Structures are given as C-alpha cells and as structure tokens.
Amino acid sequence: MPVSSFFGMQTSLKGLLAHQRMLDTTGHNIANASTQGYSRQEAMLQASPALRLTLSNGINTTGAQLGSGVDVTGFRRVRDQFLDSQYRAQNTNLNEWSAKAEALDSAELSLAEPGENGINAQLAKVWNAWSDFSKHPTTPSAKQALVQTSQGLTDSIHSVRSQMVAAQEMAQGQYQDIVGEGGQVDKIATEIADLNKTIAQFMSIGEPPNDLMDRRDVLVDQLSNYGQVSVEALEGGSMNVSFVDRTNGTAYPIVTDQTATWDGPPIGDWNPGGEMGGLLAVGKSPGGTIDGYLAQIDTITQSLASAVNGIYGGEFFTVGTPAGATIKVADAIVADPNSVIAGSGTGASSNDIALQISQLRGNASIDGAYKSFVAKVGGDLSEAQRLQGNAQILTDSVENRRQSVQGVSMDEEMSNLVRFQRAYQASARAMSTMDEMLDVLINRTGKVGL
Numbered sequence: 001m002p003v004s005s006f007f008g009m010q011t012s013l014k015g016l017l018a019h020q021r022m023l024d025t026t027g028h029n030i031a032n033a034s035t036q037g038y039s040r041q042e043a044m045l046q047a048s049p050a051l052r053l054t055l056s057n058g059i060n061t062t063g064a065q066l067g068s069g070v071d072v073t074g075f076r077r078v079r080d081q082f083l084d085s086q087y088r089a090q091n092t093n094l095n096e097w098s099a100k101a102e103a104l105d106s107a108e109l110s111l112a113e114p115g116e117n118g119i120n121a122q123l124a125k126v127w128n129a130w131s132d133f134s135k136h137p138t139t140p141s142a143k144q145a146l147v148q149t150s151q152g153l154t155d156s157i158h159s160v161r162s163q164m165v166a167a168q169e170m171a172q173g174q175y176q177d178i179v180g181e182g183g184q185v186d187k188i189a190t191e192i193a194d195l196n197k198t199i200a201q202f203m204s205i206g207e208p209p210n211d212l213m214d215r216r217d218v219l220v221d222q223l224s225n226y227g228q229v230s231v232e233a234l235e236g237g238s239m240n241v242s243f244v245d246r247t248n249g250t251a252y253p254i255v256t257d258q259t260a261t262w263d264g265p266p267i268g269d270w271n272p273g274g275e276m277g278g279l280l281a282v283g284k285s286p287g288g289t290i291d292g293y294l295a296q297i298d299t300i301t302q303s304l305a306s307a308v309n310g311i312y313g314g315e316f317f318t319v320g321t322p323a324g325a326t327i328k329v330a331d332a333i334v335a336d337p338n339s340v341i342a343g344s345g346t347g348a349s350s351n352d353i354a355l356q357i358s359q360l361r362g363n364a365s366i367d368g369a370y371k372s373f374v375a376k377v378g379g380d381l382s383e384a385q386r387l388q389g390n391a392q393i394l395t396d397s398v399e400n401r402r403q404s405v406q407g408v409s410m411d412e413e414m415s416n417l418v419r420f421q422r423a424y425q426a427s428a429r430a431m432s433t434m435d436e437m438l439d440v441l442i443n444r445t446g447k448v449g450l
Helices: 008-030 081-111 119-135 140-179 183-203 210-226 274-283 289-312 331-335 352-358 366-408 410-443
Strands: 043-046 051-056 061-066 070-077 229-233 241-245 249-254
Touching: 008 241, 043 274, 051 183, 061 081, 061 140, 070 210, 081 140, 081 210, 081 229, 081 274, 081 289, 081 366, 119 140, 119 366, 140 183, 140 274, 140 289, 140 331, 183 210, 183 241, 183 249, 210 241, 249 331, 274 289, 289 352, 289 366
Parallel strands: none
Antiparallel strands: 043 070, 051 061, 229 241, 241 249
C-alpha cells in the first residue's frame, strides 16, 4: 500500500492534539485542586492502528507496519475504591463518637459541677441549714433560712433534670432531622438516584462522566457521616446504596439503581453507627444514656426525700413522678416556715430531728450517690471524647492515603505542564518540518521533462 506524502503531517497532528488534551486535563486538575471530593484525571493514550505496508527490494517482498501516531482513548479518574471503603468505615465511627461526645457534653454542662450553683453545693447548704436550725430551734430566721435553702436545692434538682431532658430532646430532634421525611438522608438519596440515571445514560454511549461520579462519591461519603453504608456497583454505571445495621447486618435501602427507596429508619432498635447511632445511643427513650441519667437523678431525689421525711416524721419534701421533676418543700411549710419542727420533744430546746437530718451529710444514698453520678457523667464524656480523638486520627490517616491517590498534587501537575508542553512543541516542530519538506516538493522541484 503506498504511503501518502501527507502521512507524516497526520501523524504529527495526532501528537499535537493528544498533548493538547493532556494539557487541557492538567488545567482541569489544577482548577479543581480545592474542590471537595474531586479525583484527579488523566488522559489515556494509545498508539494509533499501524499502517500495513508491503516492502520490496526487487528480490524479496516483505510486510511491515508503519506507526501512525497516537490516539486519546478516554479520560479516567484516579481513584481507589478500597480506600473509599476504608475511609467511609472510619468516618462512620468518628461521627458516632462525635455525636455522643456532643450530646454528653450538653448533659455534663447541665450539672454545673463543680460550682456554687450545682446540686452538690446546694446539698451542703441544706445540711448546714439543718445544723444551724438544731442550734437555734426556736429562732424564726433559722427556720426561714432552712426553708429557703431547701427550696434552692429543689430548684437546682429541677433545673438539672430539665436541662438533661432538653439535651435528650435535642439529640432526638437531630436524629429526626437526619432520617425524617425531607431530611438529610432523603435529600441525598434523591440526588444520588438522579445522578445514577444521568451517569448510566452517559456510560451507555461509552462516555464516563468523571465529574458526576465524583459528586456521587461525595454524597456517599456524606451518608457515611450518618451511618454505616454499603455500596453495590451495578453494570451500566449505577449503584445501590444502603445503611447496614451493625448488630445483625440487615440492610436498609437508600437508593436502588435509579430510584430513591429510603422510607425512614426501621421501627424499634437498630444500630446504624455514625451520627444516627451516636444520637440514638444517647438520646433514645427508653434505654438511652441520658435516660439512665434521669433515672439516677430521680433515684437520688427519692432517697433524699425519703431520708428527710423519715426522720422528720412527716412531709418536709413532697415527691411525685418523676421524683426529680416534682420534688418540692411541702406547701404547708412554705406557707408557714415557723411550723417547721426541730425536735420530737415538747420542750422549746428539743432539736433531735434537726440534728439527725443534719447528720445525713455524706449519706451514701444521697451525697455519695450524687457524687458517683457526677463522676459517671464526667467519665462517660471523657471516654467519648477519647474515642472521638482516636477515631479522628484513624480517619485522617485513611483520608491522607486516599488523597495521595486521588488528590491533586500541584507539584506533579506543574511538572506535567512542562512535560506536555515540550511534547506539544515537539509535535508542532515535526509538523513544521514536514510542511517545509512538502513545500520543497511542491513548489521547488519544477516540472519533469522541461
């Protein structure tokens, strides 16, 4: 097969165009160096199909193939799916402990311990007031001070319990904002389903939409904030996405192919991990961590009321259900503080009741139980924060490895710019040389035979 005089021009043109595409791809990488979730891209090159020739020296005839340049076969995004899976698993764990730590921090702050306004300080004031009353059993000011100090204690118990309830309700509200209709998971599911449809359409004609696939991976990463995610790649470029119960492995579909299938969380307990799992563990009722705190407050409050009333021989405190929200100084005593009695005897100096109540200071079921409760809340928060810190280190480590694969390195891209520019210039020079040769052939050889 004869070779055209313009064959070399075509070969040089292919090199020119190929390196132009590589420069364009490098520019796209640089432009998206700070884009969240962007995967660097590279042009894939392949030698063009060779031209088959027949060569003869007048004696022997042989076949040969003459290279015809280079073709750009596509543009691929550089990404490691295994590292994606590792990152999402660690990110789920991180967000679970972050949610727990945040909710427990709100609960711990409500205690106001140590401090002058906490229950521990108010208990000490009450025991001091009973001790002062035992020394001055007939003094109206001592009785008034006792009633007011006791009301301060009940107000502190009410405040702590109500703030605990507020922290619990906030956790429950955050959970509903994530899983409810129109919530975060619902919105992400709808967008992923739409992306699946668009990506599948492009893939069907052999055009992988790299930037759309990056956006879909960003959304899956966001879902991993909320719970453990399972991703199943489908033929044609689409994918199934589900939350997985970490206790029994049950999958709850979020997106099935090109349809958003999230119907909300299952009824009853489940363990999705992530922010949802953290909020459930702390805020659910019954069975959540704060629910346990409320029960302990109620138990300590009941012990306080029972111990004081048992010695007093009547109702100094009244308690309903739940105890921590309903305890108060008896209405009759508030209405007439002088009705408070200090002793069981008939004499004006009788003070055995007040003295016995003052000796409740340090009681294991009241002061001791409350101090243990404060230590437990602080310990739970400290443990959550410690595990959050560990999870952050692991997540950052995996993300660094992931970015080393898919992230844009400006140094590497600058090096590529120079390399591709030189290759482009070389292809242009080859084309210019071929053009000069053709110019000589066409314009300077004259007419044969004249």
